[in-house]
Amino acid sequence: MIKGNVNIDAKICKGCELCIIACPQDALALSSHFNDKGYRYVELIYNVCTGCTNCALVCPEAAITVYRQAKPAKKEKVSTE
Amino acid sequence: MSEKLYLEEPEVELEEVYCRPTEALYDIPFHYCPGCGHSVVHRLLMEVVEELGIQEETIGVAPVGCSVFAYHYMNVDMQEAAHGRASAVATGIKRVLPDKYVFTYQGDGDLAAIGTAETIHTVNRGENILMVFINNGIYGMTGGQMAPTTLPGQVTSTSPYGRDVSMVGAPLKMTELIANLPGAYYVTRQSVHNPNAVRKLKKALTKSFQYQKLKKGTCFVEVVSNCPSGWKMTPVESIKYIEEYMFPLYPVGDIKVPKE
Numbered sequence: 001m002i003k004g005n006v007n008i009d010a011k012i013c014k015g016c017e018l019c020i021i022a023c024p025q026d027a028l029a030l031s032s033h034f035n036d037k038g039y040r041y042v043e044l045i046y047n048v049c050t051g052c053t054n055c056a057l058v059c060p061e062a063a064i065t066v067y068r069q070a071k072p073a074k075k076e077k078v079s080t081e
Numbered sequence: 082m083s084e085k086l087y088l089e090e091p092e093v094e095l096e097e098v099y100c101r102p103t104e105a106l107y108d109i110p111f112h113y114c115p116g117c118g119h120s121v122v123h124r125l126l127m128e129v130v131e132e133l134g135i136q137e138e139t140i141g142v143a144p145v146g147c148s149v150f151a152y153h154y155m156n157v158d159m160q161e162a163a164h165g166r167a168s169a170v171a172t173g174i175k176r177v178l179p180d181k182y183v184f185t186y187q188g189d190g191d192l193a194a195i196g197t198a199e200t201i202h203t204v205n206r207g208e209n210i211l212m213v214f215i216n217n218g219i220y221g222m223t224g225g226q227m228a229p230t231t232l233p234g235q236v237t238s239t240s241p242y243g244r245d246v247s248m249v250g251a252p253l254k255m256t257e258l259i260a261n262l263p264g265a266y267y268v269t270r271q272s273v274h275n276p277n278a279v280r281k282l283k284k285a286l287t288k289s290f291q292y293q294k295l296k297k298g299t300c301f302v303e304v305v306s307n308c309p310s311g312w313k314m315t316p317v318e319s320i321k322y323i324e325e326y327m328f329p330l331y332p333v334g335d336i337k338v339p340k341e
Contacts, residue, residue: 016116054276067095
């Protein structure tokens with residue numbers, strides 16, 4: 001499985017939960033903590049992120065940065081190793 | 082299971098595939114309510130501007146409404162227009178500086194109510210600008226009053242028993258109206274309710290900016306958006322409301338595409 005990761009800026013997250021319903025892996029959830037503005041922010045709870053960028057696309061606050069493993073590694077075209 | 086896999090695998094190099102536009106969008110939090118579609122469109126517009134490398138050549142016109150402070154977030158040249166007159170201001174800018182990319186960003190209270198005349202005449206003249214129209218069916222900034230685009234039967238603060246079509250008329254479908262005008266070059270209706278819709282909207286915005294080079298006419302992009310605060314819903318409920326009630330009246334898709 002392709003591995004990815006997300007970095008959610010808890011300071012600007014408003015906890016609208018749109019990324020939670022957009023995530024195909026159900027890897028996101030609301031935190032039990034609050035940020036400075038008083039919103040419950042979203043965090044990654046399972047390490048199953050595939051880096052599909054769905055959450056970042058629907059995020060109204062543009063708070064999400066998505067990382068994914070490099071392309072040559074996931075395809076078997078490059079068989080040097 | 083996947084957790085176990087993760088532990089067994091050696092550390093994999095992760096590369097950044099998506100991040101907030103750094104150049105064209107200022108690094109300050111949006112003032113919009115949680116879940117509002119406005120900020121998605123702000124971000125997409127600036128992403129497109131950044132990817133096309135036209136940040137220095139782009140001039141935006143901000144409307145009156147929730148997005149009145151669009152110039153606080155967009156790091157391009159911006160001009161504030163009087164209520165509803167964004168397309169008239171953009172006409173002036175485009176005529177003086179024909180090589181710049183000019184776009185207006187308006188909501189439904191601005192474009193479809195007070196600015197109907199300006200909008201229709203701008204498209205009729207075929208000005209080479211991009212008009213972005215955010216349709217959330219309500220006057221968001223002033224407290225959720227009924228707009229021309231409000232759905233029949235929709236409860237707002239000025240239609241507490243639902244919109245009565247026999248008294249105030251049917252919803253105004255601005256995009257279909259504009260597609261009939263000869264000056265319109267590319268007319269489309271998109272949405273921001275799920276990731277795929279956002280991808281399609283980005284493509285539509287990219288195309289609209291590219292068409293400006295051809296000087297063939299007005300590009301008009303309507304975005305069916307949500308207003309969780311005005312609709313008195315949670316953001317997730319408002320997304321379901323868009324799918325259930327907005328789409329039958331405002332179907333998503335291209336309405337007028339260039340013949341080629």
